[in-house]
Amino acid sequence: MAEKLRHEAYRGPSGGWGSVRSLGNILRREGNAASTALALRQQNKEGGFMCVSCAWAKPSPPHLFEFCENGAKATAWDLTSERVAPDFFARHTVTELEGWTDHALEQAGRLTEPMRWDETTDRYVPVTWQKAFAEIGAELRAMRPDEAIFYASGRASNEASYLWQLLARAYGTNNLPDSSNMCHESTSVALPQAIGVPVGTVTLEDFEQTDFIMIFGQNTPTNSPRMLHQLDEASRRGVPIVVINPLRERGLERFTNPQNPVQMTAGTPTQIARHLLQPRPGGDLALIAGLCKTLLEMEDAAKREGGSPVLDHDFIAEHTQGFDAFADALRSKDWAEIEQHSGLKRSAIEILAREYAKAERVLGVYGMGLTQHRAGVETVRMLVSLLLMRGQMGKPGAGICPVRGHSNVQGQRAVWITEKPELAPLDKLAEMFGFAPPREKGTDVVEAAGRVIDGTARAVLQLGGNLVRSLPEHGLLVPAWRKLPLTVMITTKLNRSHLVHGRRAYLLPCLSRIEIDRQASGPQITSMEDSTSCIHPSRGIREPASSELRSEPAIIAGLAKAVLEPNPKLDWDGWIADYERIRALIAETKPDWYHDYSRRMREPGGFFRANPARQRVWQTDTGRANFLTLRSLDSNPDMPQQEGTLALMTIRSNDQFNTTIYGYDDRFRGISGSRTVVMLNAEDMRRMGLQEGDRVDLATAADDGVERCVRNLQVVEYDLPPGSAAGYYPECNPLLPLWHHARESHVPAAKSIPVRVERAAA
Numbered sequence: 155m156a157e158k159l160r161h162e163a164y165r166g167p168s169g170g171w172g173s174v175r176s177l178g179n180i181l182r183r184e185g186n187a188a189s190t191a192l193a194l195r196q197q198n199k200e201g202g203f204m205c206v207s208c209a210w211a212k213p214s215p216p217h218l219f220e221f222c223e224n225g226a227k228a229t230a231w232d233l234t235s236e237r238v239a240p241d242f243f244a245r246h247t248v249t250e251l252e253g254w255t256d257h258a259l260e261q262a263g264r265l266t267e268p269m270r271w272d273e274t275t276d277r278y279v280p281v282t283w284q285k286a287f288a289e290i291g292a293e294l295r296a297m298r299p300d301e302a303i304f305y306a307s308g309r310a311s312n313e314a315s316y317l318w319q320l321l322a323r324a325y326g327t328n329n330l331p332d333s334s335n336m337c338h339e340s341t342s343v344a345l346p347q348a349i350g351v352p353v354g355t356v357t358l359e360d361f362e363q364t365d366f367i368m369i370f371g372q373n374t375p376t377n378s379p380r381m382l383h384q385l386d387e388a389s390r391r392g393v394p395i396v397v398i399n400p401l402r403e404r405g406l407e408r409f410t411n412p413q414n415p416v417q418m419t420a421g422t423p424t425q426i427a428r429h430l431l432q433p434r435p436g437g438d439l440a441l442i443a444g445l446c447k448t449l450l451e452m453e454d455a456a457k458r459e460g461g462s463p464v465l466d467h468d469f470i471a472e473h474t475q476g477f478d479a480f481a482d483a484l485r486s487k488d489w490a491e492i493e494q495h496s497g498l499k500r501s502a503i504e505i506l507a508r509e510y511a512k513a514e515r516v517l518g519v520y521g522m523g524l525t526q527h528r529a530g531v532e533t534v535r536m537l538v539s540l541l542l543m544r545g546q547m548g549k550p551g552a553g554i555c556p557v558r559g560h561s562n563v564q565g566q567r568a569v570w571i572t573e574k575p576e577l578a579p580l581d582k583l584a585e586m587f588g589f590a591p592p593r594e595k596g597t598d599v600v601e602a603a604g605r606v607i608d609g610t611a612r613a614v615l616q617l618g619g620n621l622v623r624s625l626p627e628h629g630l631l632v633p634a635w636r637k638l639p640l641t642v643m644i645t646t647k648l649n650r651s652h653l654v655h656g657r658r659a660y661l662l663p664c665l666s667r668i669e670i671d672r673q674a675s676g677p678q679i680t681s682m683e684d685s686t687s688c689i690h691p692s693r694g695i696r697e698p699a700s701s702e703l704r705s706e707p708a709i710i711a712g713l714a715k716a717v718l719e720p721n722p723k724l725d726w727d728g729w730i731a732d733y734e735r736i737r738a739l740i741a742e743t744k745p746d747w748y749h750d751y752s753r754r755m756r757e758p759g760g761f762f763r764a765n766p767a768r769q770r771v772w773q774t775d776t777g778r779a780n781f782l783t784l785r786s787l788d789s790n791p792d793m794p795q796q797e798g799t800l801a802l803m804t805i806r807s808n809d810q811f812n813t814t815i816y817g818y819d820d821r822f823r824g825i826s827g828s829r830t831v832v833m834l835n836a837e838d839m840r841r842m843g844l845q846e847g848d849r850v851d852l853a854t855a856a857d858d859g860v861e862r863c864v865r866n867l868q869v870v871e872y873d874l875p876p877g878s879a880a881g882y883y884p885e886c887n888p889l890l891p892l893w894h895h896a897r898e899s900h901v902p903a904a905k906s907i908p909v910r911v912e913r914a915a916a
Contacts, residue, residue: 159828159868161846164821167423168375168405169382169412172821173223176808180227180816185235189696193668194229196695197221200758203668204682204692206232206309207811209558210378211358211686214759219412222379224808227816231647232666233696236263238648243269243278252653256623256884257815259648265663266700271655278652278661283704283712286660291716293640293658297612299326299592302640303602306571307618308333308560311667311680311692313736314706315566316743317729318617319578321714324589324724328578328596332571333563333812335599336624337522339899340530341556342567347531348538348780350773351765353564355553356517357686361388363551366513367395369427370438370537371523371905372557375405375822376808378685381557382409386424394513396506397427399523400435400803401833401880402873405822431506434497434875435801435906436527436789441496441503442536443787447484448507449543464511466545473770473779474542480781487787495787497875515551516541522559523803526905529789530896535782542779548770558685560812565683568747568763569740573598582743588723600900603627603892606634613640614656615713617706620813622651626895626902628888629862644709649813664706670694671705674731678705681737681755683763689751690760707733790906792856792894799855800838802907804883804890813884825870832911833872833880842911846871849914852881854889856908862889866914879909 166172181187196202198212198220205221207228212220221229242262248271251259268286269278281289294302304322306315322330334342342352349355361367361384374381386409389395397406407430408423433441453464470477489500496503510516518541524533538547538554546552558564570578573596580591597605603625605611614621614635625631635641638656644664645652652661665671671678671694683689704712711726718724729735734752741748747763754761766772772779793801806812807820807829819826823833832852834844844850848869854862864886874880883904894903 164824167408167410169410180230184230190233208378209685211684239266247276264699267702269661271659287712287716301612303329303614305616306332308563309618316569317710319570323591331599339901340525343899344531344534349767351767354555356555364515366516370398370520372521394428396429398431437496439533439789440787444492444503445507469545475776475778476781479783516546519555527789531898539781562682615642620649622654623813623884626890627892669698678733687763691755793908794855800879802879802909804904829882831870832867833870835876837876851912852909
């Protein structure tokens with residue numbers, strides 16, 4: 155359980171001995187320390203397994219230790235010696251387990267066999283695989299396909315994801331929300347509009363050739379630590395790295411590479427961030443607009459004075475559309491308005507613009523600090539427009555780099571886990587499998603939450619994930635979730651969604667990616683796609699935690715045979731016997747992306763999925779890269795303007811991944827012992843008469859008739875802009891309204907929730 159809150163500023167670097175000690179702690183705590191340490195030698199390596207944590211790119215050849223602190227924690231978490239067997243549930247009712255913390259639930263260990271909730275005893279009890287499949291199939295056949303929701307976590311492989319979408323569509327629905335809906339759907343909407351592809355254009359080679367890096371709203375040491383290798387090497391070449399983030403993150407200031415004996419011995423860290431700008435939450439839109447406006451002003455001055463052009467006019471003329479309207483809109487924006495919405499002084503923006511203008515090859519890197527706002531789509535498009543102004547797209551060392559979260563969140567979308575029928579090859583699926591795929595739009599995660607709340611959804615099946623904890627509108631969602639006729643969880647460990655369940659509930663335990671997947675043709679290989687669109691094979695190396703576990707593809711096939719009418723073109727048994735056949739289906743569905751799939755994925759370093767924008771081929775509606783005509787600088791127009799309202803950012807700690815909480819040590823922020831905290835600016839604390847350690851409640855500042863409150867949080871003074879606050883996800887997720895999402899993408903706007911701070915009752 156959590157201990158007493160401690161807060162002391164962290165003075166060390168990211169990486170270094172701090173990471174080594176943290177890794178040692180979790181290896182000892184989870185058991186199997188020696189064998190897990192040996193397994194880590196094969197993480198992200200040829201012949202080994204791909205990390206189950208983040209989606210950052212894997213270099214070829216790999217480093218000696220191609221894993222980071224959090225990736226190692228994820229591996230130790232999966233390879234724990236603890237087990238949640240039937241006797242565990244005999245000792246604990248579901249109601250009792252609801253009182254456990256998120257950390258305690260998952261630390262209980264690996265699930266060992268299929269379970270079904272028993273209403274009479276309020277316990278999960280064993281059920282055979284065949285009985286579970288038959289009962290779930292009967293429930294689904296008794297409802298309309300549109301009443302079922304098939305959610306996919308970004309941890310599932312390409313093979314499992316392809317079968318999952320095939321099951322849903324053969325059943326008759328496009329209700330295929332996924333974890334991308336939570337985070338980078340703003341990217342998936344913005345980039346096709348701007349450059350014709352839904353993914354970034356940057357590869358690891360571009361980090362070796364760039365001479366300027368801007369990182370927007372992405373806390374690298376916590377969320378994708380292996381990327382620090384590229385930043386370390388770039389910084390040592392003298393490449394300026396600019397970090398734009400409301401929170402001052404110690405881990406992005408200095409880095410000691412644990413794989414560099416000289417750095418580890420001498421204690422000489424690399425300076426990562428040369429410059430730090432702290433906009434207000436959501437202020438990136440106005441900041442980037444200010445950068446673009448400054449470039450236009452510099453261009454105008456160069457023309458008057460006979461200087462060299464600032465903009466790449468040849469690129470703009472040959473490759474882009476909409477520049478004149480874009481420039482006119484920016485020229486009309488007032489600097490006072492830019493300063494107000496960005497939270498930054500004009501002088502600071504102009505300094506960054508001049509640095510950017512001097513660079514020949516620029517990378518624009520970003521995370522959910524850009525995407526999880528009401529104007530998330532517009533903000534991503536503004537960053538693209540900034541790069542287009544100087545031709546920083548489709549050339550070595552330059553481009554746009556969204557840093558994805560979960561290990562295969564990009565890959566599963568690329569094998570058509572999507573609620574949008576226009577993004578799926580429905581005609582090809584109809585031809586290959588002899589059924590009529592549904593053409594109606596399905597539900598994304600926000601719409602799925604709404605349908606659970608209003609009662610129009612009757613079943614939720616989760617291929618991984620923890621929706622009860624991660625979806626918005628928690629207070630309305632939980633009681634509605636309990637009324638669902640059916641909930642099904644394909645999972646490895648316990649989480650909150652297993653305890654807040656439907657009237658019929660099933661736990662279907664699956665193999666971890668690290669475990670050997672034996673099928674009729676022998677041990678199987680799966681695959682996944684990283685943030686740079688590179689596809690890698692993954693081979694399990696450890697014996698399964700239980701002989702009763704089944705692979706995700708095998709569980710999906712079992713469900714499909716129980717739910718669907720017989721169809722000779724849907725050879726579920728044959729596909730599960732040999733996953734090469736699943737990859738052949740993927741290749742047949744989209745040959746230009748996946749031809750020779752199995753052969754190419756085994757090449758050293760894997761293979762890159764086609765990305766025309768890298769070659770300056772723009773598959774947009776205009777056939778060119780499109781500038782954004784900016785309408786408003788306000789990224790969060792729903793933010794109430796009354797005095798005392800703060801913009802709350804939900805954030806992750808150094809000791810978690812998504813809703814998985816490994817421990818209570820947020821080392822880089824110096825916070826340990828508790829996660830029930832709210833970080834406030836010192837000026838705001840003085841104004842409210844608060845001191846560090848005081849207890850407060852947070853309430854959502856929204857006049858919509860719904861009460862949203864998180865109580866009894868301890869105040870921590872932190873370096874973030876006035877008028878803002880930060881709290882941990884998912885603990886602060888109950889403050890997020892369902893309607894507070896990105897306008898075009900429906901990504902929950904979790905980086906700018908309007909809140910009021912109230913003293914907690916004594």
